[in-house]
Amino acid sequence: MYLGIELVLALSAAPVRTVFGFEIEPQFNEPYLSTSLQDFWGRRWNLTVTRTLRPTVYNPVRYVVSSYVGNSCATSIATLATFIVSGLMHEVIYYYLARAPPTWEVTWFFVLHGVCVSFEVVVKKIILRRGWRLHRAVSGLFTVAFLAVTGNWLFFPQLLRNGVDRKGIEEYEVIMDFVKDKLRAITFV
Incomplete structure (x- = not known):
């Protein structure tokens, strides 16, 4: 899925770069x-959504809730609220793509x-204070495995x-045939 999305975005960016002269x-x-899951969702996957949901959902929820439950719990609640909003957005996208009623798996x-991200943040704070850390290769393997298992179970x-x-x-x-035809037309002109 990642490679497909990356390819579509690269193909979309090329005309924008050519026509408008700026980078996406x-x-x-x-x-x-x-x-880690925190690294995956917060710094590596779908950065536009991350940049959108952080100021519109995470920060306001954290700010409002922190006065009632403290910063630690507010972070977890804001994280969960952000993921719930993302899940509901994906349900709408799935409905648009499939034209089938939601199953709520997503x-x-x-x-x-x-x-899991909320739990991970709490556990990392405790473990890092003790000076213990998993090797990047091990934590990376756990992260990718967890994403693959849960994605095949609930997302796909x-x-x-x-x-x-x-x-x-x-x-x-169809899109690739269209692009090929346009490229041939440009080549022969």
């Missing part, structure tokens, strides 16, 4: 090198990841059941 900010920052994927099934993968490939082929 990268959407990803080598997510396969993530060493929202549960994001709730699970929100809980709804798309596959409704044939969105097949439809996407068919649409991609």
Whole structure:
């Protein structure tokens, strides 16, 4: 999925760069090198969404809740709220792509990841104070494995059941044929 999205974004960025003369900010920052879920979601995956949800959901929720429950709990609540909003946004996207009623698997994927990121932040604070740290290779392997298992369990099934993968490939082929025709027309002019 990552490679497909990266390819589509690169193909979209090329005309923007050519026509308007400016660079589009990268959407990803080598997510396969993530060493934790916090690193994956906060610094490496879908950076536009991260830059959007942090000031619109995370920061306001954290600010409002911190006066009631303290900073530590407020961080966890704000993290979970952000992941819930992301899950609901993905449900809308899935509905648009599949035209099938929501199954809520995607929202549960994001709730699970929100809980795990919150737990990870708390555990890291305790463990780092004691001077203990996992090697990057080990933590990276755990992170990628967790993403793969939970993605195959909760994120992708709804798309596959409704044939969105097949439809996407068919649409991609149409777009590529269009691009090839345009490139041939430019070459012969």
